Amino acid sequence: MIKVSSNLQSVFEIQSQQKWLNKASSAEHRINKLQRLKEVIQSREKDVIQALHADLRRDEEGAKSEVMSIYNEIEHTVAELANWMAPVEVDPTPLVDSRARITIEGRGIVLLFSPWNFPFALLFQPLVSIIAAGNCTMVKPNELAPSISKLAAEIIRDAFDERDVAVFEGGVDLANEMLELPIDHVFFTGSPAVGKIVMTAAAKHLASV
Numbered sequence: 001m002i003k004v005s006s007n008l009q010s011v012f013e014i015q016s017q018q019k020w021l022n023k024a025s026s027a028e029h030r031i032n033k034l035q036r037l038k039e040v041i042q043s044r045e046k047d048v049i050q051a052l053h054a055d056l057r058r059d060e061e062g063a064k065s066e067v068m069s070i071y072n073e074i075e076h077t078v079a080e081l082a083n084w085m086a087p088v089e090v091d092p093t094p095l096v097d098s099r100a101r102i103t104i105e106g107r108g109i110v111l112l113f114s115p116w117n118f119p120f121a122l123l124f125q126p127l128v129s130i131i132a133a134g135n136c137t138m139v140k141p142n143e144l145a146p147s148i149s150k151l152a153a154e155i156i157r158d159a160f161d162e163r164d165v166a167v168f169e170g171g172v173d174l175a176n177e178m179l180e181l182p183i184d185h186v187f188f189t190g191s192p193a194v195g196k197i198v199m200t201a202a203a204k205h206l207a208s209v
Contacts, residue, residue: 002180008138011166012181015109015136018163019184022134023106027082033131033164038074040159041067041124044151048120051147055119066121073128081132106134107208108184113175113198114152115189119145123152126187127165135185136164138178143171176201183207 004012041048045067052063085104092100110130114123119142130137139156141149149169156167168174179186179201186209188198202209 002176004177004180008168008177008181011138011162012109012183014163015138015166019106019108019136022136022164023108025134027085030132030134031078031081033160034074034078034128037124037128037131037155037159038071040155041070044155047151048148051145051151052120054147055145056117066118069121070124070128073125077128077132084132104133108135109181110135110137110185110187111178111181111183112137112139113186113188113190114140114142116142116144119148120152122189126189130187131165137166138181138183139165139167140175140178141167141169143169181205185209 048067049060049063052058052066053060058066087104088102090100090102092098112123112126112130114120123139123141127137127139139152141152143149153167153169156165159165168178179198182205183202184205184207186198186202186207188195188209199209
């Protein structure tokens with residue numbers, strides 16, 4: 001058993017209460033969060049380009065395309081979110097005089113681990129979907145891209161309350177601590193070897209991945 005730090009545990013408990021509010025939140029409320037995120041990223045765009053060059057020697061064109069992919073994700077999500085959230089009427093069982101529908105709701109608390117090779121886009125693109133779906137999130141940027149990790153943490157703390165999105169910087173030990181928490185879903189991009197560790201940990205909590 002890995003001991004979970006008091007800071008991680010405290011944020012998890014806060015989000016455990018907040019997740020019920022986020023599940024019930026309106027499209028407008030979620031869209032406001034996404035637009036705030038876009039504004040903060042735009043205000044730090046030059047810093048993102050510099051950080052991607054520092055960590056990966058990515059040229060300006062490649063860095064801008066990574067940032068633009070996030071803007072596009074936000075714009076598409078904002079345009080479609082109300083439709084995605086709408087209940088879907090379905091045929092009920094013929095044996096009962098009733099109506100039936102599918103209602104879309106969030107999973108709860110999501111762990112988000114970003115990869116080293118696209119440390120900005122593959123952190124914030126999934127984060128857009130996680131927020132849009134009405135979840136709380138605990139995020140760990142990739143420690144192998146330290147400049148982006150630091151900057152991503154600053155952006156997240158500027159854009160969100162930790163009740164909704166909390167960020168933690170660290171390495172493998174931190175990731176293992178986070179996987180000890182009884183979360184609801186894990187979003188991981190990386191190697192099959194680490195993927196097995198993530199799935200094993202998720203299975204203990206019946207978390208989806």
